[in-house]
Amino acid sequence: MFIQTEATPNPATLKFLPGRVVMPEGTFEAKSPESAQFSPLAERLFSVPDVTGVFFGYDFITVTKADSEWQHLKPAILGAIMEHFMTGAPLFVGGHVQADEDGEEFFDEQDAPTVATIKELLETRIRPAVAGDGGDITFRGFKDGIVYLVMKGACSGCPSSTATLRHGIQNLLRHFLPDVREVQAV
Secondary structure: OOOEEEEOOOOOEEEEEOOOOOOOOOOEEEOOOHHHOOOHHHHHHHOOOOEEEEEEOOOOEEEEEOOOOHHHHHHHHHHHHHHHHHHOOOOOOOOOOOOOOOOOOEEOHHHHHHHHHHHHHHHHHHHHHHHHOOEEEEEEEEEOOEEEEEEEEOOOOOOOHHHHHHHHHHHHHHHHOOOOOEEEEO
16 A cells, blocks of 8 residues: 655645545544544544644645654554555544534524535635645634635635735635625634
8 A cells, every 4th residue: 555645735634545435425633532433444544643633635634743754753643544554444433524614604594605615616726626635624603794714724824825825715705705704714
Protein backbone atom coordinates (compact mmCIF):
# COMPACT_ATOMS: atom_id res chain seq x y z
CA MET A 1 0.00 0.00 0.00
CA PHE A 2 1.35 3.40 -1.00
CA ILE A 3 0.04 6.50 0.78
CA GLN A 4 0.76 9.87 -0.79
CA THR A 5 1.00 13.06 1.23
CA GLU A 6 0.27 16.60 0.16
CA ALA A 7 0.86 19.89 1.87
CA THR A 8 -2.20 22.04 2.53
CA PRO A 9 -2.45 25.82 2.82
CA ASN A 10 -2.57 25.24 6.58
CA PRO A 11 1.01 24.47 7.73
CA ALA A 12 -0.34 22.60 10.77
CA THR A 13 -2.32 20.18 8.58
CA LEU A 14 -1.11 17.51 6.15
CA LYS A 15 -3.26 15.62 3.66
CA PHE A 16 -2.85 11.83 3.33
CA LEU A 17 -4.13 10.01 0.23
CA PRO A 18 -4.38 6.23 0.79
CA GLY A 19 -5.35 5.50 -2.82
CA ARG A 20 -8.82 4.29 -1.90
CA VAL A 21 -12.15 5.63 -0.71
CA VAL A 22 -12.00 6.66 2.93
CA MET A 23 -15.55 7.88 3.48
CA PRO A 24 -18.05 7.16 0.67
CA GLU A 25 -20.53 9.80 1.84
CA GLY A 26 -20.20 12.93 3.93
CA THR A 27 -17.22 13.88 6.04
CA PHE A 28 -16.06 13.29 9.59
CA GLU A 29 -14.04 15.55 11.83
CA ALA A 30 -12.62 14.82 15.27
CA LYS A 31 -10.94 17.60 17.21
CA SER A 32 -10.17 15.53 20.29
CA PRO A 33 -9.56 11.89 21.24
CA GLU A 34 -13.04 11.85 22.84
CA SER A 35 -14.72 12.83 19.59
CA ALA A 36 -12.79 10.04 17.83
CA GLN A 37 -14.17 7.25 20.02
CA PHE A 38 -16.38 5.68 17.32
CA SER A 39 -13.61 5.50 14.71
CA PRO A 40 -10.73 3.05 15.16
CA LEU A 41 -8.69 4.97 12.57
CA ALA A 42 -9.25 8.34 14.25
CA GLU A 43 -8.36 6.80 17.62
CA ARG A 44 -5.15 5.37 16.14
CA LEU A 45 -4.22 8.75 14.73
CA PHE A 46 -4.89 10.50 18.05
CA SER A 47 -2.55 8.02 19.73
CA VAL A 48 0.31 9.67 17.81
CA PRO A 49 1.74 12.37 20.10
CA ASP A 50 0.87 15.95 19.14
CA VAL A 51 -2.03 15.08 16.80
CA THR A 52 -4.81 17.59 17.50
CA GLY A 53 -7.29 16.93 14.70
CA VAL A 54 -8.41 14.31 12.20
CA PHE A 55 -10.66 14.82 9.18
CA PHE A 56 -11.96 12.19 6.73
CA GLY A 57 -13.04 13.17 3.23
CA TYR A 58 -14.06 10.99 0.30
CA ASP A 59 -10.57 9.80 -0.60
CA PHE A 60 -8.31 11.56 1.86
CA ILE A 61 -7.46 12.02 5.52
CA THR A 62 -6.12 15.25 6.93
CA VAL A 63 -4.24 15.32 10.18
CA THR A 64 -3.58 18.46 12.20
CA LYS A 65 -0.67 18.75 14.61
CA ALA A 66 0.29 21.05 17.46
CA ASP A 67 3.97 21.97 17.67
CA SER A 68 5.96 18.96 16.45
CA GLU A 69 7.69 18.83 13.08
CA TRP A 70 6.07 16.81 10.30
CA GLN A 71 9.28 14.88 9.71
CA HIS A 72 8.91 13.39 13.20
CA LEU A 73 5.14 12.74 13.05
CA LYS A 74 4.69 11.57 9.47
CA PRO A 75 6.12 8.02 9.86
CA ALA A 76 3.82 7.24 12.81
CA ILE A 77 0.79 8.69 11.01
CA LEU A 78 1.56 6.76 7.82
CA GLY A 79 1.95 3.60 9.90
CA ALA A 80 -1.38 4.13 11.64
CA ILE A 81 -3.21 4.68 8.34
CA MET A 82 -1.52 1.72 6.66
CA GLU A 83 -2.22 -0.58 9.62
CA HIS A 84 -5.88 0.43 9.64
CA PHE A 85 -6.45 -0.32 5.95
CA MET A 86 -4.31 -3.49 5.92
CA THR A 87 -6.28 -5.03 8.80
CA GLY A 88 -9.59 -4.26 7.12
CA ALA A 89 -10.93 -2.63 10.28
CA PRO A 90 -14.12 -0.60 9.79
CA LEU A 91 -13.92 3.19 9.72
CA PHE A 92 -16.60 3.30 12.44
CA VAL A 93 -17.50 0.68 15.07
CA GLY A 94 -20.85 -0.70 16.14
CA GLY A 95 -22.51 0.29 12.89
CA HIS A 96 -22.03 3.84 14.07
CA VAL A 97 -21.34 5.88 10.96
CA GLN A 98 -21.00 9.36 12.31
CA ALA A 99 -21.03 12.10 9.73
CA ASP A 100 -20.40 15.64 10.82
CA GLU A 101 -23.26 17.46 12.43
CA ASP A 102 -22.90 21.12 11.64
CA GLY A 103 -25.98 22.15 13.57
CA GLU A 104 -29.34 23.09 12.24
CA GLU A 105 -29.54 25.29 9.17
CA PHE A 106 -31.21 28.65 9.49
CA PHE A 107 -32.73 30.97 6.90
CA ASP A 108 -36.05 32.67 6.19
CA GLU A 109 -38.40 30.71 3.97
CA GLN A 110 -38.58 33.67 1.57
CA ASP A 111 -34.81 33.25 1.00
CA ALA A 112 -35.19 29.58 -0.04
CA PRO A 113 -34.36 30.22 -3.74
CA THR A 114 -31.23 32.17 -2.76
CA VAL A 115 -30.20 29.43 -0.32
CA ALA A 116 -30.72 26.76 -3.00
CA THR A 117 -28.36 28.66 -5.33
CA ILE A 118 -25.79 29.12 -2.52
CA LYS A 119 -25.88 25.37 -1.83
CA GLU A 120 -25.55 24.53 -5.52
CA LEU A 121 -22.53 26.83 -5.88
CA LEU A 122 -20.98 25.32 -2.76
CA GLU A 123 -21.45 21.77 -4.11
CA THR A 124 -20.34 22.38 -7.69
CA ARG A 125 -17.63 25.02 -7.43
CA ILE A 126 -16.38 25.55 -3.89
CA ARG A 127 -16.34 22.20 -2.07
CA PRO A 128 -14.38 20.36 -4.79
CA ALA A 129 -11.66 23.03 -4.69
CA VAL A 130 -11.54 23.05 -0.89
CA ALA A 131 -11.39 19.22 -0.79
CA GLY A 132 -8.30 19.51 -2.98
CA ASP A 133 -6.70 21.39 -0.10
CA GLY A 134 -7.77 18.78 2.47
CA GLY A 135 -10.83 20.47 3.91
CA ASP A 136 -14.52 21.04 3.54
CA ILE A 137 -16.97 23.92 3.77
CA THR A 138 -20.67 23.42 4.40
CA PHE A 139 -23.68 25.73 4.52
CA ARG A 140 -25.03 26.68 7.92
CA GLY A 141 -27.29 29.66 7.36
CA PHE A 142 -28.28 32.85 5.56
CA LYS A 143 -29.62 35.95 7.26
CA ASP A 144 -29.63 39.65 6.38
CA GLY A 145 -27.39 39.08 3.35
CA ILE A 146 -24.77 37.16 5.35
CA VAL A 147 -23.89 33.57 4.43
CA TYR A 148 -22.69 31.47 7.37
CA LEU A 149 -20.39 28.56 6.55
CA VAL A 150 -18.71 25.83 8.62
CA MET A 151 -15.05 25.22 7.80
CA LYS A 152 -13.57 21.79 8.49
CA GLY A 153 -10.38 19.81 8.08
CA ALA A 154 -7.43 21.79 6.76
CA CYS A 155 -9.66 24.85 6.42
CA SER A 156 -10.38 25.02 10.12
CA GLY A 157 -7.78 27.29 11.67
CA CYS A 158 -5.95 27.84 8.39
CA PRO A 159 -4.14 31.17 8.19
CA SER A 160 -5.44 31.74 4.65
CA SER A 161 -9.05 30.79 5.43
CA THR A 162 -10.10 34.41 5.90
CA ALA A 163 -8.75 35.27 2.46
CA THR A 164 -10.49 32.21 1.00
CA LEU A 165 -13.79 33.33 2.52
CA ARG A 166 -13.50 37.01 1.66
CA HIS A 167 -11.83 36.99 -1.74
CA GLY A 168 -12.81 33.63 -3.12
CA ILE A 169 -16.14 32.44 -1.81
CA GLN A 170 -17.66 35.84 -1.04
CA ASN A 171 -16.79 37.22 -4.49
CA LEU A 172 -18.13 34.11 -6.23
CA LEU A 173 -21.41 34.20 -4.33
CA ARG A 174 -21.81 37.96 -4.86
CA HIS A 175 -21.22 37.49 -8.58
CA PHE A 176 -24.16 35.09 -8.87
CA LEU A 177 -26.31 36.46 -6.02
CA PRO A 178 -26.51 40.22 -5.47
CA ASP A 179 -28.41 39.53 -2.20
CA VAL A 180 -25.19 38.23 -0.62
CA ARG A 181 -23.35 40.98 1.26
CA GLU A 182 -20.85 38.97 3.27
CA VAL A 183 -19.60 35.47 4.09
CA GLN A 184 -18.67 34.45 7.65
CA ALA A 185 -17.30 31.32 9.23
CA VAL A 186 -19.32 29.86 12.08
